[in-house]
Amino acid sequence: MAQKQSATHPAPDTTRRSERSRRAIYDAALALVAEVGYPKTTIEGIASRAGVGKQTIYRWWPSKADVLLEAFLDLGDQAARAAGRQPYTIPDTGDLAADLKNVLRATVDELRDPAFEAPSRALAAEGLVNEELGRRFVAKLLEPQLQLYVDRLRAAQDAGDVRADVDPRIALELFVSPLAQRWLQHTGPISHGYTDTLVDYALNGLTPR
Amino acid sequence: MAQKQSATHPAPDTTRRSERSRRAIYDAALALVAEVGYPKTTIEGIASRAGVGKQTIYRWWPSKADVLLEAFLDLGDQAARAAGRQPYTIPDTGDLAADLKNVLRATVDELRDPAFEAPSRALAAEGLVNEELGRRFVAKLLEPQLQLYVDRLRAAQDAGDVRADVDPRIALELFVSPLAQRWLQHTGPISHGYTDTLVDYALNGLTPR
Amino acid sequence: MAQKQSATHPAPDTTRRSERSRRAIYDAALALVAEVGYPKTTIEGIASRAGVGKQTIYRWWPSKADVLLEAFLDLGDQAARAAGRQPYTIPDTGDLAADLKNVLRATVDELRDPAFEAPSRALAAEGLVNEELGRRFVAKLLEPQLQLYVDRLRAAQDAGDVRADVDPRIALELFVSPLAQRWLQHTGPISHGYTDTLVDYALNGLTPR
Amino acid sequence: MAQKQSATHPAPDTTRRSERSRRAIYDAALALVAEVGYPKTTIEGIASRAGVGKQTIYRWWPSKADVLLEAFLDLGDQAARAAGRQPYTIPDTGDLAADLKNVLRATVDELRDPAFEAPSRALAAEGLVNEELGRRFVAKLLEPQLQLYVDRLRAAQDAGDVRADVDPRIALELFVSPLAQRWLQHTGPISHGYTDTLVDYALNGLTPR
DNA sequence: TGATAAACGAGACGGTACGTCGTGTCTTTGT
DNA sequence: ACAAAGACACGACGTACCGTCTCGTTTATCA
Known part of the structure; x- marks a missing residue:
């Protein structure tokens, strides 16, 4: 080659x-x-x-x-x-909601770290307008993160906690994308309470049971 | 002043x-x-x-x-x-899912219009990095759109189609933000089927009933 | 045009x-x-x-x-x-040798003026290697000076002090070029005595009469 | 040392x-x-x-x-x-004018050889502005050539063909420097006729006898 | 004849200047 | 007075070479 x-x-x-x-x-x-x-x-x-x-x-x-x-x-x-080679997976305690909330709370904290904020905003911005770079940004940074959610959701499906017909790659967006948008575009405040709510809404839906 | x-x-x-x-x-x-x-x-x-x-x-x-x-x-x-002063609301046929899917399908079509794509991407990108402009972008372009969803969801709550304890401003993000992110960051393809799925997942949740 | x-x-x-x-x-x-x-x-x-x-x-x-x-x-x-619009000619006192010696002595003094030396050397050097600029340098700076000698020599021919068959444009080079070369290429010292000698040699020749 | x-x-x-x-x-x-x-x-x-x-x-x-x-x-x-170790002197046939004209004609031909032109112009130019190199250029290339004329003129003095009080080192410049200047600075065309004229003027002077 | 040390090809490096482009300000010349 | 035109001081661009500095790799003496 x-x-x-x-x-x-x-x-x-x-x-x-x-x-x-x-x-x-x-x-x-x-x-x-x-x-x-x-x-x-x-x-x-x-x-x-x-x-x-x-x-x-x-x-x-x-x-x-x-x-x-x-x-x-x-x-x-x-x-x-430095963090000692943590396994890069979302923990599985058996309680899906709790696990997701925990990860998202950690993400919220990270997004507020000024050392991460400036460069990641800049890269995201550049990626919007420069498709080639955008794809690399997504492939190297975003997708690996999202894949963790896919894995956790699949495990939940195996355990019967998520409907079998749900596409995990889409499902994760219900709580990840809102957070991403609020952070990137300042369309709203981000907090632990907010992400908890997202998880609840996403898992249980908006309509009465 | x-x-x-x-x-x-x-x-x-x-x-x-x-x-x-x-x-x-x-x-x-x-x-x-x-x-x-x-x-x-x-x-x-x-x-x-x-x-x-x-x-x-x-x-x-x-x-x-x-x-x-x-x-x-x-x-x-x-x-x-040009479009003859349409009323700028989301129609309310009584079927929330159908109404949302219709609006989102129209949005998908719009996002694919090249005349809209270049400038709106550019403005979004600039807004990520330039907070002042970002806020104006959101206030003048994004929020008015999102408010329409808030209104429609509130009507659905009045009709008992959405749980009363749900915050519509957050709820709308479950289907709007994923679309926004896929489009802006090329994290996935966007289609009518995709937005239909988002609405279904968001309204009914991911867990078995 | x-x-x-x-x-x-x-x-x-x-x-x-x-x-x-x-x-x-x-x-x-x-x-x-x-x-x-x-x-x-x-x-x-x-x-x-x-x-x-x-x-x-x-x-x-x-x-x-x-x-x-x-x-x-x-x-x-x-x-x-500044010099008060001097007439830019070589004086004609009737004594050709004396007139030429005077002008050349003045030239020698000028060539030693550091304010003139650096730029004119630089331009001459550049002109050697960059023909286009060289021609402009010659046309704007050198030729006008040489023309003064042509004029004075022609007057001398009219007065019978220079042979009629002599080409003044060539004749002037006999005393001007040696000075130029010594100065430019440091092939020898330049002094009033030197230029006087050049004039004597050129006017009267090297062979015994 | x-x-x-x-x-x-x-x-x-x-x-x-x-x-x-x-x-x-x-x-x-x-x-x-x-x-x-x-x-x-x-x-x-x-x-x-x-x-x-x-x-x-x-x-x-x-x-x-x-x-x-x-x-x-x-x-x-x-x-x-390659030229078979020619003796590097100006021939002495007894006819000074003819000998000088011959050498100068050969020089004219050499100056027109493009293989010599580019590098020697370049070195001359550099030498104008870089005194140290200029002196080396003169010492290694120019002076040895000029010395040949000094030798030939001294021989002519011994033979009574050149006035005894003439300084050969200055005398040679009457025909060499004009050629050098015309070539270097494009102040005029160079030809066999031109150098012949220079020799005649220099040897016999410009004033009527 | 092998060891060793220098010259060698290659080219990355910290720099300087190149000539171009765009910024935001200012001035001139019409309308 | 606003507008078009565009010159201006400034700063960054991306490129080309500078002269220095390693890197292995020959190559040519010496032990």
């Missing part, structure tokens, strides 16, 4: 890449996005803050958004590694 | 404003966003395409995003006027 | 040109060439020293060398204007 | 030097200067064309100009060797 390769530029030699520079670039990108915002974060600014030549950025990333995406992914990896 | 006003510049005299230029600017902005995308749409580009001096834009709008927001709102107004 | 015009860029409007910026650019260019040398003189450096945007330079001049050529011509004009 | 040596770098070991690379670098440098001109000739370009690492150039030469100077000197050596 041939490597896809731009005609104009030779592939840079990955083995010679400076780990030092990469780290410095990640740090600078995240710091700048947090400090001055995504639109005012420039490649020149990242380079200068990282103590790196601009070309070193252009050599390895095609755009500002790609730098940030990788930096953010790396941040997540680090966090995961 | 005094108008906040820059010290250096007197407020432009609105009565003398050229309607001709405004229209040309709206058209140019929408056309450019559709043709080259939001990031490559520039104030200079809009001015030149509209046959207008740059200053005419800077005199009346504070930023590219504001031009686009107004242009888009105007587009909606025009469409509404 | 149509104006020749680049396809890519509209002709800038000369009437709106900022005289202030032009002067500042001339001054900065000459100062930098004198201070750091031509190769280390950059467009960015000139712009920054002149307190001017780079684009203002690129708008009006195609290259660093062109800026310097105009700046140098302007310097000459100013000097001439 | 100790060799002056940079503190940071040991002297490279000349005995291990790759003759292959040196030749390739000379060839590449001369070819590039001829093809794209001196300013667009870059060290990277030379290295890549020569199939050589950049460091190999930086190890042995301090600058682009030095590479070219050596390459050009080498070219001259090669030409001389």
Whole structure:
């Protein structure tokens, strides 16, 4: 299988890449996005803050958004590694509602962490308008998270707690998407109570039984 | 209440404003966003395409995003006027599920209209990162739409079709937000079948009765 | 006759040109060439020293060398204007040898003036390698000077002091070119005695009479 | 007397030097200067064309100009060797005027050879602005040539064909410098007729006898 | 004949300057 | 007085080379 390769530029030699520079670039990108915002974060600014030549950025990333995406992914990896390799699943205590509420409460807390907020908003925004990046953003960050809900819901179906004819990939959106939208678009406040309510509504429906 | 006003510049005299230029600017902005995308749409580009001096834009709008927001709102107004002043409510045939499915199917169709897609994505994206504009975007475009669902759900509550203890402002998100997220972030395909399913899940819940 | 015009860029409007910026650019260019040398003189450096945007330079001049050529011509004009509009001819006292020696002695003094040296060397150097600029340099700066010698020599021919069959355009090179070469290429010292000798040799020949 | 040596770098070991690379670098440098001109000739370009690492150039030469100077000197050596080790003197047939005209005609022909033109113009230009290189250029290339004229003129003085009080080093400039200036600065056409005239004027003077 | 040390090709790196584009302000010239 | 036109100072873009600095890989002496 041939490597896809731009005609104009030779592939840079990955083995010679400076780990030092990469780290410095990640740090600078995240710091700048947090400090001055995504639109005012420039490649020149990242380079200068990282103590790196601009070309070193252009050599390895095609755009500002790609730098940030990788930096953010790396941040997540680090966090995961620091947290001692937690299993990345939604716990299954047998009580579906409680399990979902717990995860969503944790998500709410995370969304409020300013270190995560700035870069993830920026990436989401860029992804809306830049489809290619958007797909990568979704594939690398969003889908893996959503898959956890799919797994938990399937387990619930096996246990008879969720109707067998329900599509878990759609079902999860009933509580995840509202939270996502409120957070992204400021269409409403987010709180533990709010996500608890979402779970209740979604699991039991809106109509009287 | 005094108008906040820059010290250096007197407020432009609105009565003398050229309607001709405004229209040309709206058209140019929408056309450019559709043709080259939001990031490559520039104030200079809009001015030149509209046959207008740059200053005419800077005199009346504070930023590219504001031009686009107004242009888009105007587009909606025009469409509404053309469609013969329809009453802007969700019909109430007595069948809540059917009514919701109908509106959502229409929304799906609208979201696929390329004339709406480019500017609304652009505005949503800008709003994610620029909170001030985001709030205006939500207040002027999103909330009015959502309020229609609130009204319809309240009517359903009065008719006993929705549990009385349900908060309609939250309830509507169960079917609206998933659609919004799939469309904005390309997290999944959108179709009439999909929105029908959302309504069914939301109204009846995911757990067996 | 149509104006020749680049396809890519509209002709800038000369009437709106900022005289202030032009002067500042001339001054900065000459100062930098004198201070750091031509190769280390950059467009960015000139712009920054002149307190001017780079684009203002690129708008009006195609290259660093062109800026310097105009700046140098302007310097000459100013000097001439300051010197009270001297007639720009070689005096004719009837004594050809004395007249030539006087002019060449003055030239020697001028060539030693550091304010003239740096830019004129730089322009000469650039002209060697960039034929187009070289021709302009010669036409605007060199030829007018040489023409003065042609005129004086023709007068001398009329007076019978120079053989009638001599081509003045070639004859002048016998004393002008050696001085030019010594100065430009450091092939030898230049002094009043040296130029006097050149005139004597050229007028009377090298062979015994 | 100790060799002056940079503190940071040991002297490279000349005995291990790759003759292959040196030749390739000379060839590449001369070819590039001829093809794209001196300013667009870059060290990277030379290295890549020569199939050589950049460091190999930086190890042995301090600058682009030095590479070219050596390459050009080498070219001259090669030409001389190929021409069968001609004695490098101006012939002395007893007829000074004829001998000088012959040599100058040959020089005119050489100056028109495109293989010599590009590099020698480039070196001359660089020398104007970079005094250190200029002196080397003159010492290695120009002065040896001029010395030949000094020798021939001295012989002529011994033979009584040139006035004894004439300084040969200055005298030669009467015909050599005009040719040099016309060629370098395009101040006039160069031809056999032109150099013949220069010799006649210089030997016999411009004034009637 | 193998060890070893330098030169070598390759090219990543921190930088500087390039020439271009867009920003938002300001000024000039019509209407 | 607003509008078109566009020059202006400014700042970022993405590219090209600079000269330095590793990386393995030859290659050429010496032990």
